[in-house]
Amino acid sequence: MAEAAQMQVSDEVAITIQNMNKWYGTFHVLRDIDLTVQRGERIVICGPSGSGKSTLIRCINALEEHQAGSIEVDGTLLSSDLKNIDKIRSEVGMCFQHFNLFPHLTILENCTLAPIWVRKTPKKEAEETAMHFLEKVKIPDQASKYPGQLSGGQQQRVAIARSLCMRPRIMLFDEPTSALDPEMIKEVLDTMIELAEEGMTMLCVTHEMGFARQVANRVIFMDAGQIVEQNEPEAFFNNPQSDRTKLFLSQILGH
Amino acid sequence: MSDTQAQTVAFVRETEIPPSPPPIREAGAVKWVRENLFSGWFNTIMTLVALYIILRIVIGVFPWFFNGVWDAGSIRECRDILEGATGACFAVLVDRWDHLLFGFNYPQDAYWRPTLAFVLLILAAVPALFYMYVPSKFLIGTALYPFLAYWLLWGGTLWLPIAVLAAIILTGVVFRLVESMTVSTRTIVAGIVGLVAGVGLAYLLYLGAKELWFISTSIGTGGAFAGLMSLVFKAFSIFTYVFFIPMGIFVGYAIYQSASDGGLVTLVTSLLAIALMMLYAVGPVSGVLNGIIPIELAAVESRQMGGFMLCMMLGAVCVSLSIPLGIVLALGRQSSMPLIKGVCIVFIEFVRGVPLITLLFVANVMLAYFFPPGSGLDLFLRVVIMITMFSAAYIAEVIRGGLAALPKGQYEAADSLGLNYAQATRLIILPQALKISIPGIVNVAVGLFKDTTLVSVISMFDIVGMIRGPIQQSTDWISIYWEPYLFAATCFFIVCYSISQYSQWLERQLQTDHH
Numbered sequence: 001m002a003e004a005a006q007m008q009v010s011d012e013v014a015i016t017i018q019n020m021n022k023w024y025g026t027f028h029v030l031r032d033i034d035l036t037v038q039r040g041e042r043i044v045i046c047g048p049s050g051s052g053k054s055t056l057i058r059c060i061n062a063l064e065e066h067q068a069g070s071i072e073v074d075g076t077l078l079s080s081d082l083k084n085i086d087k088i089r090s091e092v093g094m095c096f097q098h099f100n101l102f103p104h105l106t107i108l109e110n111c112t113l114a115p116i117w118v119r120k121t122p123k124k125e126a127e128e129t130a131m132h133f134l135e136k137v138k139i140p141d142q143a144s145k146y147p148g149q150l151s152g153g154q155q156q157r158v159a160i161a162r163s164l165c166m167r168p169r170i171m172l173f174d175e176p177t178s179a180l181d182p183e184m185i186k187e188v189l190d191t192m193i194e195l196a197e198e199g200m201t202m203l204c205v206t207h208e209m210g211f212a213r214q215v216a217n218r219v220i221f222m223d224a225g226q227i228v229e230q231n232e233p234e235a236f237f238n239n240p241q242s243d244r245t246k247l248f249l250s251q252i253l254g255h
Numbered sequence: 256m257s258d259t260q261a262q263t264v265a266f267v268r269e270t271e272i273p274p275s276p277p278p279i280r281e282a283g284a285v286k287w288v289r290e291n292l293f294s295g296w297f298n299t300i301m302t303l304v305a306l307y308i309i310l311r312i313v314i315g316v317f318p319w320f321f322n323g324v325w326d327a328g329s330i331r332e333c334r335d336i337l338e339g340a341t342g343a344c345f346a347v348l349v350d351r352w353d354h355l356l357f358g359f360n361y362p363q364d365a366y367w368r369p370t371l372a373f374v375l376l377i378l379a380a381v382p383a384l385f386y387m388y389v390p391s392k393f394l395i396g397t398a399l400y401p402f403l404a405y406w407l408l409w410g411g412t413l414w415l416p417i418a419v420l421a422a423i424i425l426t427g428v429v430f431r432l433v434e435s436m437t438v439s440t441r442t443i444v445a446g447i448v449g450l451v452a453g454v455g456l457a458y459l460l461y462l463g464a465k466e467l468w469f470i471s472t473s474i475g476t477g478g479a480f481a482g483l484m485s486l487v488f489k490a491f492s493i494f495t496y497v498f499f500i501p502m503g504i505f506v507g508y509a510i511y512q513s514a515s516d517g518g519l520v521t522l523v524t525s526l527l528a529i530a531l532m533m534l535y536a537v538g539p540v541s542g543v544l545n546g547i548i549p550i551e552l553a554a555v556e557s558r559q560m561g562g563f564m565l566c567m568m569l570g571a572v573c574v575s576l577s578i579p580l581g582i583v584l585a586l587g588r589q590s591s592m593p594l595i596k597g598v599c600i601v602f603i604e605f606v607r608g609v610p611l612i613t614l615l616f617v618a619n620v621m622l623a624y625f626f627p628p629g630s631g632l633d634l635f636l637r638v639v640i641m642i643t644m645f646s647a648a649y650i651a652e653v654i655r656g657g658l659a660a661l662p663k664g665q666y667e668a669a670d671s672l673g674l675n676y677a678q679a680t681r682l683i684i685l686p687q688a689l690k691i692s693i694p695g696i697v698n699v700a701v702g703l704f705k706d707t708t709l710v711s712v713i714s715m716f717d718i719v720g721m722i723r724g725p726i727q728q729s730t731d732w733i734s735i736y737w738e739p740y741l742f743a744a745t746c747f748f749i750v751c752y753s754i755s756q757y758s759q760w761l762e763r764q765l766q767t768d769h770h
Contacts, residue, residue, distance in 0.1 A: 061670075063671060082675075086675055089670060089673040096667065096668065096671075098662075100662075100664035100665060101668070102665065102669075102683055103687070104767055113672070113682060114673060114674060117678050118672065118673045148768030162672070163672075166673065
C-alpha cells in the first residue's frame, strides 16, 4: 500500500480551480471552491449525497457550467468558448456511474469512435489502440459484442478503456462502482488501481474507502457545496479534523 | 455392442437415451387447437361463432369473386354475360388498366417510361433500405436515381437534370473550398457574400412589404371586416419596412462578422451559389448542351400525370424529403438558440394545426399569388412542398419523442469524449433516436402514402380521382363501385404492408441488446 502513496507527483499543475461558485437556479451547489491538482495526483472526493462532489468534477470538463470563479485545465481556461471546451474535453477522460456506453455500437466501435472523429486517427491505428486498452482492462475477447451483452463490471471497464483511447492526461471518475454488484466492484477497482500506478492524474468521486487508502494521495471531504477538509489518506482517516468529517466517517466505516 | 450398455463398468451408461416424444396431447396441432380454440366453454362457443361467420363470408364472397367477368366492354355487357347471377365485373380493370395505373392523359406511347422508372425505383431503393448488406458504393446509384426518374417521367432534355446535378456537385466544391480557406481570404469572401445576401434579403423583404401594401389597398375599406383586414395588412407592411428590411442588412453584416469561425459563411456561400446557379445557369447551360448533343424525350406535363403512378411518385418523393426535414425540425425544436427553436415550434404547430386539404388548396390556388407571374412553380412541385411540410411536422414530433427517450448520459458521454454537436448528433444521438422512432415514422409514412389520394380534390387524377371521375362517370362503367375500389385498396395494401414488414425487419436488425 505504501508504494502506491509514494508514486511520483510532479510540480506541474494539471488543474487550478479558483473561487468557483455554481448555482442551480437559486440553489447554491458549489461555494467558493479552491483546488489545485498536480500532475500525477490521485484525489478521492467523498461526502454525503447532495454535497456537490459530482457537480464539482463535472464542472472540470464543462458538463456543468460554473457561474463564478475560474477553472484552468492543462493551461486552458474554461470559458464559454466552444473551442476551449472541446479541447479540454478531449484531454480529460470521464467515467460515469451508469457507464453510458453507446448501445448501438460494438465495444470496439465505442472505443474507436472518438479517436477517429475527434483526433482524426486512421481507423486501423485507432483499432490497434482500442485493442491495446481493451487488453489492459482484460476484455479483448468481447470487442465485437454490444454493450447490452456485457455485465456491469465489464461495461465499466470498457468505459474506462474508451476514455483511455483518447490518451487523456486527466481522468475523472464519477462514482464508477456505485451501480455495480459487489463482486464486480473489485474488477473495476483493480483496473483503476493499475491506472493510478502508471501515474495518471485522477479525480475520483467514490465511497470506496479501501481504494482511497490504497491509491489516493489526497482525500477531499465535501459537504453542502464546500470543501470541508482535505488531507493525506492516513491522516484523513485516522485523525479527521472537523466534526462533520468524523460523523461521516463513523457512518460509512462503522459497519 | 448395445446402445446403452457400457463395456467397462456395467452400471454406467455411455450413450444418451434419445429424448422420448412428449405425449400426443402436448404436441403439434392438437395442443395448439386445444390451448387456443377450445380451452374453456366460453372460448369453445366463441370459436364456433367465429367459424360460422367466416363460413358465411366465404359463401357470400366466393361466387361473386369466381363468377367474375374479365372480358367485357361495358357494365351492361357484364350483366348480360352474368344473366342475373352474382358476379363481379373485373372487366373494368382490364378495360381501364392503363388509366388506373397512369391516368387518362399520359401519352400512351410513353407508358414504358414510368414503368421503367418504377423498376429502377425498386433497384435504387435496395442499397438504401438494405444498407447493411449492400456495399456503400451502390448508394451512388440511389443518389443518381431521382435525376434519371425526373427525366423519364417528365421527359424533355436529359441535360436539364444533369445540369442540376452538376450545380449540386459544384455547390459541394464551393462548400469545401470556403471551409478550407485561410481566415483572411474567407474575410474577403464573407464581405462579398454578406453584401450580396444582405442586400438580396433586404430587397426580397422590400418586395414583400410592397406586396402587403398592395394587398391592403386592394382589399378596400368596404365593410368593417375588410377595413380591419386592410389595416392589419398595412400594419404588417409598415412593420416590414421599418423592422425587417434593416434586419436583412444586419444579417449580411453578421455573416461578414462570422468570417473567422467559418460555419455560417460557408453555409450561406453554398446556399447563395446553388440558388444563383439554379436561377441563372442551369436553364441556359442545359439548353446549349442540348443544342450540341440533343438527348430528348417527349415532354409530359404534371397535369397529365395520374393513376397509381401519381400516388407512387408523390409518396416516394414526399417520404424521402419529409424524413430529413423532420429530423432538422426536431433538432431545431431542441435547440438552445431561441430564434431557431421559435421558428421550428411555430412551423410545426401551424402545419399540424391545419388540415392537409387546406394546404393542398393553398398549393393549387394561393401559392401562385406569391410568385412573380410567369415563374409559377410546377403544380406537382407545389403539391410536393405542401405534403412534405405536412408530414415533416408530424415526423418531427415523432423524432422529438425518440430524442427525449434517450438517457441524458448518452449526450454527456458524447460531450465528455470531445465530440462536437454535429458529430455527437450524427454518430450517437440520431442513430439511437431514429431507431426508437421507427414505428412512429413508418406510421406517418404509411399515412402520408394514403393521403396522396387527397390530391383528387384539386383535380389531379390519382387512382381514386380516376375511379371517381373518368371511370365511374363514363357511360360504359357508370355506377361501378366494388371492383375498381377493391383494386385501389389492393394496390395501397401491397405497398403499405411492404413498408410495415420492412420496418419490422429493420427493427430486428438494429436490435443490439440480445445475444
